[in-house]
Amino acid sequence: MQRRCLDDSTCPVARSLDSIGDWWTLLIVRDAMLGVRRFSDFQRSLGLARNVLTTRLKKLVADGVMTMAPATDGTSYQEYRLTEKGEALLPVLVAMRQWGERFLYAPGEPHSELFAIASGKALEQIRVRDLDGQDCGVADLGLVTASK
Amino acid sequence: MQRRCLDDSTCPVARSLDSIGDWWTLLIVRDAMLGVRRFSDFQRSLGLARNVLTTRLKKLVADGVMTMAPATDGTSYQEYRLTEKGEALLPVLVAMRQWGERFLYAPGEPHSELFAIASGKALEQIRVRDLDGQDCGVADLGLVTASK
DNA sequence: TCCTTCTGGTTTAATTTAGCAACCAGCTAT
DNA sequence: ATAGCTGGTTGCTAAATTAAACCAGAAGGA
Incomplete structure (x- = not known):
């Protein structure tokens, strides 16, 4: 097994x-x-x-x-x-990190955070968009089987 | 254990x-x-x-x-x-899906694919950016411990 | 040089988890 | 009424995870 x-x-x-x-x-x-x-x-x-x-x-x-x-x-x-x-795999880890930051920590609870070294700024929230730039939620998506 | x-x-x-x-x-x-x-x-x-x-x-x-x-x-x-x-968790799954599509399938090998129902178009590639909109790779990122 | 520590593992044994099949009580459709 | 579906539970076995002991080769220090 x-x-x-x-x-x-x-x-x-x-x-x-x-x-x-x-x-x-x-x-x-x-x-x-x-x-x-x-x-x-x-x-x-x-x-x-x-x-x-x-x-x-x-x-x-x-x-x-x-x-x-x-x-x-x-x-x-x-x-x-x-x-x-x-x-x-960076986007996978960042998406997972942002999900955790949002839902898994109490307000004020300390956690590590990523920032861009060049600008010193934090990261943009990752979003799912279609090729027109439109934000997509779970309900906006369909699935097909392609072979590109 | x-x-x-x-x-x-x-x-x-x-x-x-x-x-x-x-x-x-x-x-x-x-x-x-x-x-x-x-x-x-x-x-x-x-x-x-x-x-x-x-x-x-x-x-x-x-x-x-x-x-x-x-x-x-x-x-x-x-x-x-x-x-x-x-x-x-949608961004996590989409990021993982895009990674798989890119690295885990031979050219021409069929796989399922997401699309936006409204436009019929495929999804934009997820990218990691800072708040200025600058693309960030692994080498561009640092880690701090914050408590927001 | 000798001795000690660090590195990058392997081995062994105990515990936990995953997979499979059988079972079962409460619904549902015929 | 009865056969099948639903949403599980139970018991068994195989595999994965854990911790701890062990080990050879490389590095570092006296």
Whole structure:
């Protein structure tokens, strides 16, 4: 009995979850975006079991979300870095972060927040729009099966 | 030994994952957005075990993402619906969908796609921007701890 | 050089979760 | 009335998660 595999799904959400839906995986990606690169730093930062971290990193590398490369700091150790594919998960993490900020914290409760280094300003709220720029809610959307 | 609970984290991503990071949960929310409301319809659509569906729905209701209400079709059964909080997960699902569309399908491979019913047009690519409207990549962002 | 610590894991064992099938009581349609 | 649907629950097994111990190679210090 294996956990259901969704990597053949025709729904991109399901297929994405097959890559990044595992427990801990998105937190590893989040940390990687903040500059964490080394095995022990991930482990310290997240506090997860080392063997689990091993399997998660292996899967992320196998899926092309991260790469393992020799460290750039002179030591003969290695580091894990996000690929372009991995960095492209930024909108997912930001959307999740904004949802959490809005619904999961009491007013005044402290939480971390992203800002743009260049301007020092906070981020715009992510919205779903169609190609005309019209905001779309759940009720405004339909689903088709295409093959582009 | 229980699976790590992250609902006290100061990072909104972690706290969000505590609500919606479980296996199957985001797929249930996705189906709910497409109009699925009944227990057996979720089960048929997703093909997950019924006991797992039960615990997922209970947690979603407990977390305020969905509600259980008497069905509107005259029968005395019940239906599960997204709350406003649940519908607010749309950007998360769209971001995940767009990531999957871009990286997880071979050219020409068929997959489902969202469109705006009003205009018939597809969705704009979700981007991360600061309040000036400047596009931000991973390297352009910093993290602070605030308490708004 | 020797000793200690850090790194990046692997192994083992205990606990929890997921998947499957069977079962069941209360509705509904025929 | 009766057969099937609905919305579960229960019990079992396989797999995943956890924590803790262990380990070899590299780095750093005396």
